[in-house]
Amino acid sequence: xxxxxxxxxxxxxxxxxxxxxxxxxxxxxxxxxxxxxxxxxxxxxxxxxxxxxxxxxxxxxxxxxxxxxxxxxxxxxxxxxxxxxxxxxxxxxxxxxxxxxxxxxxxxxxxxxxxxxxxxxxxxxxxxxxxxxxxxxxxxxxxxxxxxxxxxxxxxxxxxxxx
Amino acid sequence: xxxxxxxxxxxxxxxxxxxxxxxxxxxxxxxxxxxxxxxxxxxxxxxxxxxxxxxxxxxxxxxxxxxxxxxxxxxxxxxxxxxxxxxxxxxxxxxxxxxxxxxxxxxxxxxxx
Amino acid sequence: xxxxxxxxxxxxxxxxxxxxxxxxxxxxxxxxxxxxxxxxxxxxxxxxxxxxxxxxxxxxxxxxxxxxxxxxxxxxxxxxxxxxxxxxxxxxxxxxxxxxxxxxxxxxxxxxxxxxxxxxxxxxxxxxxxxxxxxxxxxxxxxxxxxxxxxxxxxxxxxxxxxxxxxxxxxxxxxxxxxxxxxxxxxxxxxxxxxxxxxxxxxxxxxxxxxxxxxxxxxxxxxxxxxxxxxxxxxxxxxxxxxxxxxxxxxxxxxxxxxxxxxxxxxxxxxxxxxxxxxxxxxxxxxxxxxxxxxxxxxxxxxxxxxxxxxxxxxxxxxxxxxxxxxxxxxxxxxxxxxxxxxxxxxxxxxxxxxxxxx
Numbered sequence: 123x124x125x126x127x128x129x130x131x132x133x134x135x136x137x138x139x140x141x142x143x144x145x146x147x148x149x150x151x152x153x154x155x156x157x158x159x160x161x162x163x164x165x166x167x168x169x170x171x172x173x174x175x176x177x178x179x180x181x182x183x184x185x186x187x188x189x190x191x192x193x194x195x196x197x198x199x200x201x202x203x204x205x206x207x208x209x210x211x212x213x214x215x216x217x218x219x220x221x222x223x224x225x226x227x228x229x230x231x232x233x234x235x236x237x238x239x240x241x242x243x244x245x246x247x248x249x250x251x252x253x254x255x256x257x258x259x260x261x262x263x264x265x266x267x268x269x270x271x272x273x274x275x276x277x278x279x280x281x282x283x284x285x
Numbered sequence: 286x287x288x289x290x291x292x293x294x295x296x297x298x299x300x301x302x303x304x305x306x307x308x309x310x311x312x313x314x315x316x317x318x319x320x321x322x323x324x325x326x327x328x329x330x331x332x333x334x335x336x337x338x339x340x341x342x343x344x345x346x347x348x349x350x351x352x353x354x355x356x357x358x359x360x361x362x363x364x365x366x367x368x369x370x371x372x373x374x375x376x377x378x379x380x381x382x383x384x385x386x387x388x389x390x391x392x393x394x395x396x397x398x
Numbered sequence: 399x400x401x402x403x404x405x406x407x408x409x410x411x412x413x414x415x416x417x418x419x420x421x422x423x424x425x426x427x428x429x430x431x432x433x434x435x436x437x438x439x440x441x442x443x444x445x446x447x448x449x450x451x452x453x454x455x456x457x458x459x460x461x462x463x464x465x466x467x468x469x470x471x472x473x474x475x476x477x478x479x480x481x482x483x484x485x486x487x488x489x490x491x492x493x494x495x496x497x498x499x500x501x502x503x504x505x506x507x508x509x510x511x512x513x514x515x516x517x518x519x520x521x522x523x524x525x526x527x528x529x530x531x532x533x534x535x536x537x538x539x540x541x542x543x544x545x546x547x548x549x550x551x552x553x554x555x556x557x558x559x560x561x562x563x564x565x566x567x568x569x570x571x572x573x574x575x576x577x578x579x580x581x582x583x584x585x586x587x588x589x590x591x592x593x594x595x596x597x598x599x600x601x602x603x604x605x606x607x608x609x610x611x612x613x614x615x616x617x618x619x620x621x622x623x624x625x626x627x628x629x630x631x632x633x634x635x636x637x638x639x640x641x642x643x644x645x646x647x648x649x650x651x652x653x654x655x656x657x658x659x660x661x662x663x664x665x666x667x668x669x670x671x672x673x674x675x676x677x678x679x680x681x682x683x684x685x686x687x688x689x690x691x692x693x694x695x696x697x698x699x700x701x702x703x704x705x706x707x708x709x710x711x712x713x714x715x716x717x718x719x720x721x722x723x724x725x726x727x728x729x730x731x732x733x734x735x736x737x738x739x740x741x742x743x744x745x746x747x748x749x750x751x752x753x754x755x756x757x
Contacts, residue, residue: 214461218395
């Protein structure tokens with residue numbers, strides 16, 4: 123089953139970024155960089171999406187929105203954090219309204235470096251995300267449980283064992 | 286060479302009057318800015334008419350209540366909510382008062398310290 | 399009276415790359431009122447001016463917004479230079495002007511693309527962004543960055559453009575201009591595009607003055623005002639006249655922005671002709687003590703910067719009032735009475751930059 127790999131759909135959400143990464147994400151979809159050649163389509167609906175591209179850090183107001191989008195996406199799903207702000211808040215780390223990187227609220231699979239992230243590295247992130255998506259799909263078919271859920275369970279049982 | 290502009294000191298109770306006069310003279314509201322100073326706040330109301338740039342400055346204590354000019358300049362409501370939320374300036378009678386919800390931040394009035 | 403209901407618009411919406419949220423009160427298909435709620439991208443970056451050295455803060459100021467990043471950095475520097483009473487070399491002023499106008503071209507091309515996308519003309523969107531890439535290549539060649547350049551510093555600029563590079567740019571602009579004329583004629587003359595833009599979201603001159611609109615939106619309502627007529631960067635030596643349209647509808651706003659692209663090409667040509675040789679930066683001595691306002695014309699309109707220093711390396715206050723912030727009230731006004739399906743276009747024609755607005 124390699125169907126998913128042929129056409130992963132992307133949803134993009136702007137956390138609290140400066141727009142720099144966002145226009146680069148959009149630039150990836152336009153003719154010069156053209157991620158559509160990998161079958162990638164940008165969608166606005168989280169329920170259609172396989173990959174969540176998220177830029178910028180998390181603040182008090184968008185925390186819930188990010189969680190909601192993530193939960194609405196069907197399994198398997200991959201989260202790509204684009205840019206340094208999505209990793210830990212970047213240059214805005216000291217701001218009073220920045221809680222930190224995206225991984226404070228949802229599990230992140232791939233980090234794309236840069237401020238602003240270059241289209242080449244975003245594409246690289248997406249290509250890696252596609253492979254990961256495939257891996258998660260295989261895992262689901264083999265074990266009958268989604269990869270994210272299995273990892274979550276494993277972490278929880280580890281914690282219990284420790285305590 | 287640089288742009289020239291004026292900063293005029295103003296008493297808080299004359300604010301609405303002045304705003305009304307400026308409105309009559311077809312000035313537009315450019316911005317309102319608050320600065321935290323030791324004894325309270327320094328508010329700057331900027332107006333412009335064509336290329337002229339006028340600033341009115343209010344220096345107030347923390348507990349002074351400033352009357353909103355949003356009844357005169359409708360657009361002031363955004364700036365005034367911002368000052369109220371971020372600085373904790375007491376502004377009365379804003380025509381659309383977000384009551385601290387313009388920016389939903391965890392820590393109220395972060396600029397007040 | 400039809401049924402009233404509230405339709406939430408955003409924050410995550412396919413048309414917009416950025417989150418903005420409006421609560422639209424609709425009566426059947428007609429919008430009666432729009433209530434904005436902002437703050438999804440509020441970071442509080444004005445606050446960290448107290449924690450960062452004023453020389454380092456340039457890089458934060460640049461990241462107020464990634465689209466007009468150059469202008470934010472430049473205006474912050476201008477404000478600090480004004481406080482410190484530093485007069486930067488003329489060559490630096492001209493270089494700043496050239497980069498400013500290149501930013502304007504890139505921003506307007508980006509906006510045209512998004513507008514095309516909003517009315518469902520996807521190939522036009524792609525064409526606009528394809529041409530915009532050429533400007534980004536030039537930015538990369540001259541500054542090293544595509545969207546965030548970091549070439550400003552207090553006292554001048556960090557990189558120079560040599561004569562060869564400048565004349566190369568001018569040559570490329572000639573080619574680009576031809577392509578852009580062809581492209582923008584679609585916006586101005588195509589029947590389908592016209593039906594989507596004409597007589598939609600009219601803002602009269604009186605309303606415009608009342609609501610304090612700025613930038614292309616103001617000029618599209620017949621108010622001839624352009625902050626570039628004021629003295630900052632090298633604009634005092636450059637011939638620039640505001641582009642004005644009188645209709646005040648979405649078409650007029652598109653028209654103004656398109657003409658401004660060509661105006662920007664013209665300004666760059668003038669600047670390249672006049673640019674003197676010499677230093678690109680001087681050392682700014684001392685610490686900023688005092689205050690200053692600076693007004694500049696960004697692609698989206700007039701922006702105000704305020705800087706207050708206290709004689710130490712940390713500033714007391716940095717404030718930026720961005721054009722979108724000033725244009726939100728007029729957006730609310732134009733949505734009243736509009737059809738629900740037109741709302742994305744109305745939002746786009748103010749050219750919203752949410753990350754500027756919320757800082």
